[in-house]
Amino acid sequence: xxxLSLADNPPPFVILGNPxxxxxxxxxxxxxxxxxxxxxxxxxxxxxxxxQILDQVLTPQSILRIESPGRNxxxxxxxxxxxxxxxAAEASPWIDAASALDLPEEPGRIRYPRQWYLGFWQVxxxxxxxxxxxxxxxxxxxxxxxxxxxxxxxxxxxxxxxxIPIPPPLGTVTCFDELIARLxxxxxxxxxxxxxxxSSASGVMxxxxxxxxIKAWTTVxxxxxxxxxxxxxxxxxxxYQDLPTLAAIIDQLCRERVQVEAWVxxxxxxxxxxxxxxxxxxxxxRQAVVRLSKSPMTNLxxxxxxxxxxxxxxxxxxxxxxxALHPCEQVARLFPQSLQVGVDVAILSDYCRAIILEANAFGxxxxxxxxxxxxxxxxxxxxxLGQPLPTDVL
Numbered sequence: 001x002x003x004l005s006l007a008d009n010p011p012p013f014v015i016l017g018n019p020x021x022x023x024x025x026x027x028x029x030x031x032x033x034x035x036x037x038x039x040x041x042x043x044x045x046x047x048x049x050x051x052q053i054l055d056q057v058l059t060p061q062s063i064l065r066i067e068s069p070g071r072n073x074x075x076x077x078x079x080x081x082x083x084x085x086x087x088a089a090e091a092s093p094w095i096d097a098a099s100a101l102d103l104p105e106e107p108g109r110i111r112y113p114r115q116w117y118l119g120f121w122q123v124x125x126x127x128x129x130x131x132x133x134x135x136x137x138x139x140x141x142x143x144x145x146x147x148x149x150x151x152x153x154x155x156x157x158x159x160x161x162x163x164i165p166i167p168p169p170l171g172t173v174t175c176f177d178e179l180i181a182r183l184x185x186x187x188x189x190x191x192x193x194x195x196x197x198x199s200s201a202s203g204v205m206x207x208x209x210x211x212x213x214i215k216a217w218t219t220v221x222x223x224x225x226x227x228x229x230x231x232x233x234x235x236x237x238x239x240y241q242d243l244p245t246l247a248a249i250i251d252q253l254c255r256e257r258v259q260v261e262a263w264v265x266x267x268x269x270x271x272x273x274x275x276x277x278x279x280x281x282x283x284x285x286r287q288a289v290v291r292l293s294k295s296p297m298t299n300l301x302x303x304x305x306x307x308x309x310x311x312x313x314x315x316x317x318x319x320x321x322x323x324a325l326h327p328c329e330q331v332a333r334l335f336p337q338s339l340q341v342g343v344d345v346a347i348l349s350d351y352c353r354a355i356i357l358e359a360n361a362f363g364x365x366x367x368x369x370x371x372x373x374x375x376x377x378x379x380x381x382x383x384x385l386g387q388p389l390p391t392d393v394l
Contacts, residue, residue, distance in 0.1 A: 010385065011137055013039035014057055016047060016127070017067025018075060023365050024067060030377035044069045048078045051126065058134040063384065065140045066127070068362040069120065070199070073105045080112055083119025087112065093255050108232040110195075110203055110220070114256045117197035121147045138384065141361060142337035149335065149361035152259040153196045164330050165355050167192070167261040174254050176247040182260070183209060190263035192296070195256055199360070202233050203253055206263055206296035216240045217296050220249055228252060235302050237295040263296070264355050267347040269312055272305065273298065275346040275357060276312075278325065279364045279376050280332035282339060282383050285325040286371040287364075308369075316351045324354035331359050340364045340380055 080100040087094035092114040124143040173179045195203035205218035221234035272292035291298035292305040313321045328343040342363010364376040372390045
């Protein structure tokens with residue numbers, strides 16, 4: 001991405017997002033910390049119903065930041081409604097637009113993730129058209145790249161094509177029986193099953209064959225049963241060994257499309273399994289946090305622990321650490337129109353090799369995590385405004 005110069009009249013920032021989001025609060029705080037005016041915030045809720053409000057705010061000098069639409073139920077329903085026709089056309093589980101807008105709020109419920117993705121994709125295409133029409137100075141994350149980052153199947157295929165190290169893929173499966181057959185053919189005994197369009201560990205399952213038995217750990221909680229299972233996300237990792245229940249959960253996840261990959265042996269650190277979230281800004285690895293968990297899922301919102309990378313760097317050695325950051329930067333370079341990409345990377349049990357687990361379009365919210373004394377948002381702002389970054393810890 002090109003850089004802009006910070007002059008007496010800095011360019012105006014505009015954010016499309018949910019106004020109560022901590023992401024927006026943190027970005028505004030970074031602007032204030034640099035003595036810049038706060039960004040104009042356009043709420044998804046308002047833009048989705050009245051898109052012309054963005055045209056009234058954007059100018060060719062504007063810098064636009066697209067934020068996550070998550071954690072707002074009305075916005076979720078509006079996006080689901082946008083995806084109804086496309087989901088029906090491809091025979092994915094779907095709900096018509098009117099019924100989507102009438103859904104009751106059920107916190108944690110996993111509902112129509114494929115339809116949501118198709119709706120969000122259409123939203124981003126509309127946004128790209130508006131941006132192109134205005135001819136704004138800069139967009140911090142590309143509406144054309146965000147949908148790729150929201151598709152785990154597409155991402156893993158892309159990374160593999162570019163020879164970026166990833167867990168051995170087992171491809172997609174359509175049901176539990178096909179999964180078991182795939183495991184038998186490949187000889188793989190431990191896999192991760194991930195919703196293609198899930199985020200924050202939604203619908204993730206780690207599954208292990210143990211002799212003739214199967215055991216699974218997952219964020220999925222079955223709260224009630226009906227014609228189809230009602231699945232919810234839980235912060236408490238659930239364990240399943242009952243075969244009919246496990247098969248029913250996997251069948252339902254598969255209908256929404258899943259990515260299946262080998263469960264790689266992560267390094268153990270402080271008696272926890274660990275991986276690392278790295279924020280890559282304009283192609284350079286910057287802030288990083290080590291995520292520690294007793295379960296297969298390390299996401300921090302699951303009440304897992306975190307720590308600075310210093311002790312892990314000491315354990316690995318600086319050269320091995322820097323080598324582990326290289327594939328993170330390779331991933332980010334595949335998205336040249338996005339200022340930042342959050343990358344999850346696992347250090348394998350030998351403390352030498354690194355495997356890319358996922359990439360995230362909105363992965364830069366790392367409270368209290370700094371690089372050379374700067375948080376993620378301040379680093380992004382200095383980068384896009386062409387200002388020098390510190391060479392030493394402040």
